[in-house]
Amino acid sequence: MISLHDFISKRINTAFLYPAIAAIILFFVLIFFLAFDQAHKNRILIRENILESFSEISKQVVEHFNL
Numbered sequence: 001m002i003s004l005h006d007f008i009s010k011r012i013n014t015a016f017l018y019p020a021i022a023a024i025i026l027f028f029v030l031i032f033f034l035a036f037d038q039a040h041k042n043r044i045l046i047r048e049n050i051l052e053s054f055s056e057i058s059k060q061v062v063e064h065f066n067l
Helices: 004-065
Strands: none
Touching: none
């Protein structure tokens, strides 16, 4: 005869174990993609800042030498 505790623990383990593992994996995948997206946005911003700085320096050089 199976006890109620064994029955409930087996049902909980089979009912929640795999979805819990899947949820944890999906959570880490989401964090990874959000971090990758943020890094990509930062890279674009850095590139824009470098180009902006270069154009500002170019303007200053042109103004300085009256070209």
